[in-house]
Amino acid sequence: MATLTITIEINDTDQKVLKNDLIDINDWCQGAITGKINNCWKRMQSNWTTKLMNDESFTDPIPSNKTDFVNLVTARSDYKTAQQRKEEEQSNRPE
16 A cells, blocks of 8 residues: 545635644644544554454464554455445445
8 A cells, every 4th residue: 555645625714713723734634643543553453452362263473563463454354444344334234
């Protein structure tokens, strides 16, 4: 997966609103994304460490670094992204 670049459009009025409280809108956005990534990582690590430890068929060591851990988890056949889980949940709803 390549590096993701995200563009955010903020109109003049909303820029003025943000500048009322923020010194640097870009810095704040970068910090917000970093915080979200850290929270998602903590949840992923916690959830998947438990799943791996409870999986009797998984006998490999659990990686101690983030990149190896994420690569291991996302390569598993039982891994699903949030979008995939949402779609699966919607398809399983009774009509």
